Amino acid sequence: MDRTRADEIRRKYHFRWDILDVIVGGKSAVDFTTGFHITKHEDADRFVRSYGYDLDNPIERAEVFGYFHESLNFIRKHFLFPENQDGFNLEIPKRILELVDIRELFLMASLKLFNPPNEAQGIQLRNWACAILKVMHTIAHIDQDIRTTYFADIQTQIFDRYYKVIHRDSDGQLYLGEREDDQFRVDLVKFETKPKKSRNSTLIKLLHKPENVAEDIFDRVGVRFVTKSRLDAMLVIKYLKDSMIVLPPNIKPSRSRNTLIDVDDFRAQLSELLSRAERGDIDESTLMTRLDAAAHAPLVSQDNPHTSEHYRALQFTCRQLIKLRNPLYSDLKELKTMVRSRNLDDDIQKKIERIDLKYLQKEVRFFYPYEIQVMDQKSYEENERGRSAHSEYKRAQLQTAMRRVLGVLADGVR
Structure with missing residues (x-):
């Protein structure tokens, strides 16, 4: 086989194994360490165009460059010392800060601005360029999530389902139920709704996880029930299901977590205890005492590495169909009606008539995920003050995001 043919065959069967791992192996592009293979400005243009942006369009070019500057500010604020006291003692290279052509960032990420390509400065620039491109990619997905525009309406529609069955009785007791004398009401210690995440908080959450797209944040909207006992926590779940506030087909199975109650043991004891109560072996007071004891915590390990094993809760993600009226439809319909009844310039009238509704x-419709947490008061208090405190959870997330984005830049630096 001659050299030319051998080269052709080698090129045909040359795989970038890191890319293949992303496509078919479940890896994330944010974990890349080998950079890009872009050799000239035209390659960068083609990549960005395939991604979805046209750099020849001044508006889209400015949008991409805006992502670049936001990424620089984000990295400085959250990943680097001194703005983050736990951040890395690094400085973004001046050459990157002075960039005016975003395509050069891709060339830096491909070691194509320096000769020879393996010199220390070129490798350092490649690592920084890759880190910045990871953040830019994440920002782009946040900005292009069409549901963000409707967030306030989404919150309202989801929370309204719950506010309708959250009340206080004449003694001021908070409860879940249709009315004060509802036989299935469940007394509550707290009912909380989650405030909107900040943009930077959303960025950190996306950067710390392999599923690095905005659609995969399932807890932007959330509700939390705090009950007096673990047994009451189970009754909250039952009430939500029985009243069809939560529909089982709309649960996302992979997002369900239970660190509060050993359901298998509870189910076995419940069946036995109810049978004994029906036979008259135990009275109602004894039944309730033993049911309370049966609702004990399980021995589990958490799948989320940033959630402490001491965090006790029933957590699951539900999806709700959101329906939003399109105001533009009504306005254009009204405008077309007005045009027919008035003498307007022929050109204006024809253009308006050409608008096809x-x-x-x-109406805009889509399913939107939200998280439900249920826990008893003791678990809530332990969650708040213990090793699973939210600040520690967030700190762990940030540390993971820092190391994933900065990669080898972070090795051995503090």
Whole structure:
């Protein structure tokens, strides 16, 4: 086989194994350590265009450059000392700060601005360029999530389902139920709704996890029930299901977590205790005492590495169909009606008549995920003050995001 043919065959069967790991192996592009293979500005143009942005369009070019500057500010604020006291003692290279052509960032990430390509400065620039591109990628997914525009309406529709069945009785006791004398009501210690995440908080959450797209944040909207006992926590779940506030088909199974109650043991004891109560072997007071004891904590290990094993809660993600009226549809329909009854310039009238409402959605509909947490008061207090405190959880997330984004830049530096 001659050299030319051998080279052709080698090129045909040359795989970038790191890329293949992303496509079919479940790895994340944010964990790349080998950089890009872009050799010239035209390659960078083609990559960005395939991604979805046209750098020849001044508006889109400015948008991408805005992502670049936001990424620089984000990295400085959250990953680097002194703005983050736990951050890395690093400085973004001046050459990157002075960039005016975003395509050069891709060339830096490919070691194509320096000759020879393995010199220390070139490798350092490649590592920084890759880190910045990871953050830019994440920002782009946040900005292009169409649901963000409707966030306030989404919150309202989801929370309204719950506010309708959250009340206080005449003694001021908070409860879940239709009315004060509802036989299935469950007394509550707290009912909380989650405030909107800040943009930077969303960025950190996305950067710390392999599923690095905005659609995969399931707890932007959330509710929390705090009950007097673990047994009451189970009754909250039952009430939500029985009243069809939560529908089992709309649960996302992979997001369900239970560190509060050993359900298998509770189910076995419940069946036995109810049978004994029906036979008259135990009275109602004894039944309730033993049911309370049966709702004990399980021995589990958490799948989320940033959630302490001491965090006790029933957690699951539900999806709700959101329905939003499109105001543009009504406005254009009204405008077309007005035009027919008035003498307007022929050109204006023809242009308005050409507007076909069938190309507009009268109503925007989509399913939106939200998280539900249920826990008893003791677990809530332990969660708040213990090793699972939210600040520690966030700190662990940030540390993971820092190391994933900065990669080898972070090795041996503090």
